[in-house]
Amino acid sequence: MSADRYAWMDAALCAQADPDTWIEGLAGGGSNTAKRICGRCPARGACGAHAEHLEAHDGAAVRGVWGGRTQNQRRQQTAA
DSSP, X not given: OOGGGGGGGGGXXXXXXXXXXXXXXXXXXXXXXXXXXXXXXXXXHHHHHHHHHHHHHHSSXXXXXXXXXXXXXXXXXXHO
């Protein structure tokens, strides 16, 4: 696996925030704060594509906010 594949993570703003922010239903978590951070993130597109790749490869939903979208939003987009 190439290190270049994950180079986008170096620019990800989520790396500077509490990890629980990205998981809905946890204390301190919630999609509004995560989406606000994602909205400013230069890695947003690559992050969303990474989540889609993981879901397609594993066949299971990736939990949490990725690329500014919740698990349900990604599921709805895929179904559309």
